[in-house]
Amino acid sequence: MFGISGGAVIPFFDELYHETEIRNILVRHEQCAAHMADGFARASGRPGVCVATSGPGATNLTTGIANAYMDSIPVVALTGQVSCRPVPGSSYLVGTDAFQEADTVGIMTPVTKYCTQVRSAEEIPPTIKEAFHIASTGRTGPVLIDIPVDTQRDELDFNYPRNLDLRGYKPPQKTPHPLQIKKAAEMLKEAERPMILSGGGTIISGAAKELTELAEFLMTPVTTSLMGKGSIPEDHPLSLGVIGMHGTTEGMRTTLETDLIMAVGLRFSDRTTCKIPLFKRDAKIIHIDIDSAEIGKNIETDIPIVADAKMALKAIYKELSKTTSKRKKSAWYDRIEELRQSVAEEKEEEEGLKVPRMLKELRKIVPRDAIICTEVGQNQSWTAIYFDIYKPRTFITSGGLGTMGFGFPAALGAKVARPDTPVLDIAGDGSFNMTNQELATSNFHDIPVVVIILNNRMLGMVAQWQRLFYGRRYSGVDLGTVPDFVKLAESYGAHGTRVGSYKEVGKAVKEALKSDTTTVIDVPISMEDNVYPMVPAGKGFDEIVTG
Amino acid sequence: MNETQIISAIVEHKPGVLYKVSNLFRRRNYNIESISVGAAEIEGTARVTITVNENEQKTEQVIKQLNKLVEVIKVSRLDASNMVAREMALVKVHIANPSARSDIVQYANIFRSRIVDVSPDSMTIEVTGDSSKIDALIELMKGFGLKEIARTGITALARGARSTKLEE
Ligand SMILES: Cc1ncc(C[n+]2csc(CCOP(=O)(O)OP(=O)(O)O)c2C)c(N)n1
Numbered sequence: 001m002f003g004i005s006g007g008a009v010i011p012f013f014d015e016l017y018h019e020t021e022i023r024n025i026l027v028r029h030e031q032c033a034a035h036m037a038d039g040f041a042r043a044s045g046r047p048g049v050c051v052a053t054s055g056p057g058a059t060n061l062t063t064g065i066a067n068a069y070m071d072s073i074p075v076v077a078l079t080g081q082v083s084c085r086p087v088p089g090s091s092y093l094v095g096t097d098a099f100q101e102a103d104t105v106g107i108m109t110p111v112t113k114y115c116t117q118v119r120s121a122e123e124i125p126p127t128i129k130e131a132f133h134i135a136s137t138g139r140t141g142p143v144l145i146d147i148p149v150d151t152q153r154d155e156l157d158f159n160y161p162r163n164l165d166l167r168g169y170k171p172p173q174k175t176p177h178p179l180q181i182k183k184a185a186e187m188l189k190e191a192e193r194p195m196i197l198s199g200g201g202t203i204i205s206g207a208a209k210e211l212t213e214l215a216e217f218l219m220t221p222v223t224t225s226l227m228g229k230g231s232i233p234e235d236h237p238l239s240l241g242v243i244g245m246h247g248t249t250e251g252m253r254t255t256l257e258t259d260l261i262m263a264v265g266l267r268f269s270d271r272t273t274c275k276i277p278l279f280k281r282d283a284k285i286i287h288i289d290i291d292s293a294e295i296g297k298n299i300e301t302d303i304p305i306v307a308d309a310k311m312a313l314k315a316i317y318k319e320l321s322k323t324t325s326k327r328k329k330s331a332w333y334d335r336i337e338e339l340r341q342s343v344a345e346e347k348e349e350e351e352g353l354k355v356p357r358m359l360k361e362l363r364k365i366v367p368r369d370a371i372i373c374t375e376v377g378q379n380q381s382w383t384a385i386y387f388d389i390y391k392p393r394t395f396i397t398s399g400g401l402g403t404m405g406f407g408f409p410a411a412l413g414a415k416v417a418r419p420d421t422p423v424l425d426i427a428g429d430g431s432f433n434m435t436n437q438e439l440a441t442s443n444f445h446d447i448p449v450v451v452i453i454l455n456n457r458m459l460g461m462v463a464q465w466q467r468l469f470y471g472r473r474y475s476g477v478d479l480g481t482v483p484d485f486v487k488l489a490e491s492y493g494a495h496g497t498r499v500g501s502y503k504e505v506g507k508a509v510k511e512a513l514k515s516d517t518t519t520v521i522d523v524p525i526s527m528e529d530n531v532y533p534m535v536p537a538g539k540g541f542d543e544i545v546t547g
Numbered sequence: 548m549n550e551t552q553i554i555s556a557i558v559e560h561k562p563g564v565l566y567k568v569s570n571l572f573r574r575r576n577y578n579i580e581s582i583s584v585g586a587a588e589i590e591g592t593a594r595v596t597i598t599v600n601e602n603e604q605k606t607e608q609v610i611k612q613l614n615k616l617v618e619v620i621k622v623s624r625l626d627a628s629n630m631v632a633r634e635m636a637l638v639k640v641h642i643a644n645p646s647a648r649s650d651i652v653q654y655a656n657i658f659r660s661r662i663v664d665v666s667p668d669s670m671t672i673e674v675t676g677d678s679s680k681i682d683a684l685i686e687l688m689k690g691f692g693l694k695e696i697a698r699t700g701i702t703a704l705a706r707g708a709r710s711t712k713l714e715e
Contacts, residue, residue, distance in 0.1 A: 114617045168620040293611035
């Protein structure tokens, strides 16, 4: 549990005073409490919990909750609220603009899967049970319970209900419709150039293994959205990496040539598809998603399958193996190899410390199961393209909301969930500045992670756009050289180090991985570097800019 | 093609639910033409009838999104050819001269509506029907001078055997 106390949650925290089973981690900003709960959930698959007081505590949570909502992450948030029952002589009451009152349910409704306010202590146990159930079933997502302080003070005989009474909550059936599976199998069999596109739903459903097996059976290349990174080991011969605004050239060229896209646990976000007609061309689409509202929302599909990704993939595999055997290499496979080869040849060595090469070298040092978080900006895109991920739940990034400052607290949350796994945050200097006060949390609660700052002294991604599309008018992106990240780290009791070559980076990371304190590695890089490949805004996959 | 679509939802009859329903339309970039709410057949539930002017696909999409609200128990789209849809309006009309008064009474009769209030310089008509009938009456009354209008928004049920009721 990650949180910060305040007037409207003192009774709640008071109960935690003698509590031993719940680890109570005091963070330094409520936004980070939500990000940590989110990172915890992404790393473990279990809902993370965050707590904040009423008013500013709750509004500070908002960004973190919205972030979890966009990426369908199960988080349970508890907020304090001013009293809900009148006390004679007091106007500390919901609806009166009392001290630290904010309309939390009003604010959070559009960014939560469910949110509600309890009005009595009796409502608290069933509501908590409902919250965990709703957050972690169907399409997962954040749930918030607003708890007026007077209900926290009430006494009652604790009774955790066994059954839920939720007539309006109807998570979709997990099992796919057999007819749709038959049709999908048929279409996959007939396709000459099929491709799998995997999203975050594959990770959440725990379907990475099934996805890889099906890809191998059909010898189909696999691309992923940013959120789907980790659906297949990226050193697998069938993996073509991430596609979208920033993705691999081979992945996007394959998308241009495919005749069937099987999308799994994916919402066809504008970031992934870029210009839809070019994304889709004449390809047919099979769309597997647990949320029927995603089917047909952004793109028309030929075969919709509303189901849990894992179950659907298993069913398709079973259906296919009834009538066909594992495919051998095909002309399509050769074509993919050819694409891959031609891309490899296009790349040339550049002078100076370049992030793509640095990330590739880092990959050799960092253990296969290490968890990699990113911030937002060039750091995120570079990592998506150049740092291979091998396992689900080991790549943690803000996909939907694109929240700068997410990576570091998310890394701390992930480390709490998986204390024996190394956790790294590949950061931009701008993003790290948004939440680096959590170095205090990391130090105080012994949560060691490694932060690698790609320090370009700029809001790099914005500067890239200004360089490419706004005539180099660098308006509002120069961050200067403050702070000195080494000193900053040290002031919080963390290690800080600055490195300038591939070799030094490697050495610093190796040492950091052994350390039981957080290490901040400041890597000064050029301000002029662009992330390539990229698809400019409004363009399609046929207009990839590769540098 | 955009046309009037009527969505009927059974929801929990609790504080804040109407906010969540209407906010969903706003957030998903829909414009609500009308909305009416009242207790439904099962205790603790209310029926919300929402009219939007949208195409088929966007209407389906918002229904799916509505279905995901935990407080929404059941949502249906009413089929225009197989439903009863009604709206009620109160129309207060200016009376400039005695002949206007009798003209208005006549018109009101033709529309099967009733005069429910009279004052020296105004009359209030209560009219029920589908929205086009109400539009027509209001249009007619403009000639006399409209003082005030209050419309309830459409409320509707499926015809006969087809139901939007909760299965027990
Ligand atoms: C909270 C927040 N504010 C603003 C943005 C817009 N934005 C996207 S990328 C970016 C620059 C990020 O800079 P930095 O963290 O230094 O990373 P770099 O691009 O240099 O790797 C900005 C300002 C955002 N994504 N999130």
